[in-house]
Amino acid sequence: MSYSSRNGEINRMVSGIPAPRLLDEMRRVLRLKHYSIRTEAVYVGWVRRFVLFHGKRHPREMGAAEVEQFLSALAVQGDVAASTQNQALSALLFLYRDVLGVELPWLDGVIRAKRPLRVPTVLSRDEVTRALACMDGRPWLLASLLYGTGMRLMEALRLRVKDVDFERGDIVVRDGKGGKDRHTMLPRVLVEPMRREIERAAALHAADLAAGFGKVWLPFALARKYPTAAGEFGWQYVFPSTRRSMDPRSGEERRHHFDARILSRALKRGVREAGIVKPVSAHTLRHSFAAHLLEAGQDIRTVQELLGHKDVVTTQIYTHVLNRGGMGVVSPLDR
Structure with a gap:
């Protein structure tokens, strides 16, 4: 329906x-x-x-x-x-x-229900490598981007062409949680795959323009402020859908971004084929990104900025899953 x-x-x-x-x-x-x-x-x-x-x-x-x-x-x-x-x-x-x-x-x-404090599920580096090795195509690239940048799922799916800077190795995450923009890195190993994906998006956009379409949804009042922006390639999604669909609000036929459900199914299949028994979602890759940066000695404030957390306390949850279990303490039995 x-x-x-x-x-x-x-x-x-x-x-x-x-x-x-x-x-x-x-x-x-x-x-x-x-x-x-x-x-x-x-x-x-x-x-x-x-x-x-x-x-x-x-x-x-x-x-x-x-x-x-x-x-x-x-x-x-x-x-x-x-x-x-x-x-x-x-x-x-x-x-x-x-x-x-x-x-x-x-x-x-009215009292809000207290949310239980959960330690996030984090994959090891080897588990991430194995899971990604069992994926291919656009789901592989998206999953790699989530782990390599720490972006949330919808932040990656809504990424616009103009916000990927290959020269600086930088990605601008627009309108993240809380309506804030931030910067994150573009992993070097994803430069060429991302270039090819943007070339693919350019071909789709050219075909849409030739067919009398090619306008993408723009946030807030930008469509009125910049009347021609919706048809410009820089505003198109890096990961466009394979087919156009009807915008439920405006009724216009447009090309939306890649379907999150396709990525979710591909990720679950890759995790299963890799023999990983942990419950894994797209957000698990973001958790793993943060934990592995802290594990490598990266400053927690830098990780906080990369993740877009408002408070460093939110970022500190990842310190509980570093290196070893039990908060990194060596068991007396191992001594």
Whole structure:
């Protein structure tokens, strides 16, 4: 089912109350505040579940008791993780404060579920080498880029041609977590593969232009500020999709970036073929990047900047997985 069809079904499911207008207004405010389309879909979904959970009552008619009841049901009956429960709460906070314009003191008193502190899964250097050796093509290049630069998955997929500097060996990560830009390195071993990938993107872009397309999605108001930028090659994705698709917001036919699900499947297959039993995702490569830099003696502040962490405390979690287990202490049995 398409994104627009799914949203239409959401509206129909809560018919009988002003919910269709409510959900449309929520989408409008989310877009006005530049939230991603993924966040939009998730937040609208949580509001829909909240309304249906309470018998299609309008949120204005509900308060702290109903919110706490909904969140408790998620934890007790749904057995959801703390992060999922907090995501639902964030959606409801956005609904009341930003969409309905209701400042309710009890919102500040709603207790967020405490997220358990987890030590990240990190692959050894040998495991990374084995896993990458079992991959090929664009998934191999993307996985190598994630491990070699420390970028998040969506940061790599949304990478634009203009932000790769081959002369300086530099990559500019635009609009990372928290809306911040940062720099990271371009690994030397990936220079030629990246050049070939950009040449491939150039060929696709030329074909799109010849067919009357070739405009890429631009963030925020850049499309209005720079009317011709969307069609310029520098703004195109380094890893474009193999085919064009319909933009769910504007309705324009464009070429989106490479599908994250294809990379995820290829990575899982490579890990399995390499005989690695650890649970591995694309984010595991970012964890491994940080741990291996610290293991090599790199300054933690530098690693913090490369990862784009707001606080060095977040980066310090990787010090727990360096070299040996048990925080690097040698067991007395080994002595």
